[in-house]
Amino acid sequence: MDKKVSGSVINRLPRYYRHLTDLCSSGTERISSKELSERMGVTASQIRQDLNCFGGFGQQGYGYNVEMLRTEIANILGLNRGYTAVLVGAGHMGRTFATNTKFESRGFKLIGIFDSSPEVIGTEVSDFTVMDYADIKEFIDENHPKMAILTVPKEAMKAVAEDLISMGIKAFMNFSYTELAETEGIIVENVHLSDSLMRLSYKISECENKEKLDKE
Amino acid sequence: MDKKVSGSVINRLPRYYRHLTDLCSSGTERISSKELSERMGVTASQIRQDLNCFGGFGQQGYGYNVEMLRTEIANILGLNRGYTAVLVGAGHMGRTFATNTKFESRGFKLIGIFDSSPEVIGTEVSDFTVMDYADIKEFIDENHPKMAILTVPKEAMKAVAEDLISMGIKAFMNFSYTELAETEGIIVENVHLSDSLMRLSYKISECENKEKLDKE
């Protein structure tokens, strides 16, 4: 029925959700695509086009009900599903992500944290006791987590990913510098913080070059 | 002279850099756009188009020299500039980012870490002693950092950003859930980890829906 929704639209959905959440908590009841577009710095046309990929959530002459639209987007994103997740690698990044992330309101439920280093196994991370990676197969066979968060060193990433794929995990969030390729049937979201840093570096250089040119 | 390079091209540059770094360390000397395209899962055409925004780095009949191309991209990204950076907010995320990030090879040099909480001020984070945020103006006036990394709670983000802008900071990397708008003359790179999580949630739901349909 629905034709495939483009990647650009999907990438914008979390941003809509974020802005609608803000509007909700500031008590706004209704908003027009025009008002929202001004807040977000996009065109009203784009907002209407994007939303209409999923259905007609607005009302002519009125606009959109903020709370209703927020709920619709949450459903589209699957934020109500509570997919189970395990986190592998309880180093700095793993501990931070496990501690800071509101999994429940982002579509997931964290159910276990694993590491292979003896100094880390058994330590506490935000309500969890870090388990031995050697026991992960048993855990997966029992609990069937939907997703794995990989916060392991980049040298280990590929082996761990293959390992987990062989145990039936089909979705990954990968924080390591090396990227995990999206192969058949496997869903991957790569997070590369250093890419963001490099993009920022580019923008600063570009800006400096422009200033230099302006002076001439 | 150069016309404006599109955002899509810039977004891909760090990925090229990453792959070229891998090729370098595996000792590969030359690569054709075709080979690289297969490794990266993009078209050879796109690679050639992208690179030619910045110059002709290849040689007909030969391809590209890996090391030379990597250096060129590093220069384009400004990774050799060592822009000075301060980090504000030494909570979990701040400490992790300060510790895990290879600033030197990503265009930056971290020169100071700040926080406003008395329990955190004075503690050590990877070679740095956390300084009192109350003293940041003095520090900025003296050292003129180019960029600030914001790892503060979302409630504090906007006030801190305005504060720092008034002290002359023009570029930000923002980790807080609330986004920092790109206003005139201010460069911003927003990193929203929960957006990535939501995108992954979408992809998993989409995939499940498809499976369900296939069964019918």
Next chain:
DNA sequence: TAGATTGTTAATCGATTAACAATC
């Protein structure tokens, strides 16, 4: 009813891909 704003179609713009002459 009159005004506002949607949903949707059509027009425009930009990005990606294909093709090929230039040339190492």
Next chain:
DNA sequence: TAGATTGTTAATCGATTAACAATC
């Protein structure tokens, strides 16, 4: 020289914007 592969132009494709009839 012959083969390979670039740089670049032209063709295609997709995404964004504009416009407007439908309708609350």
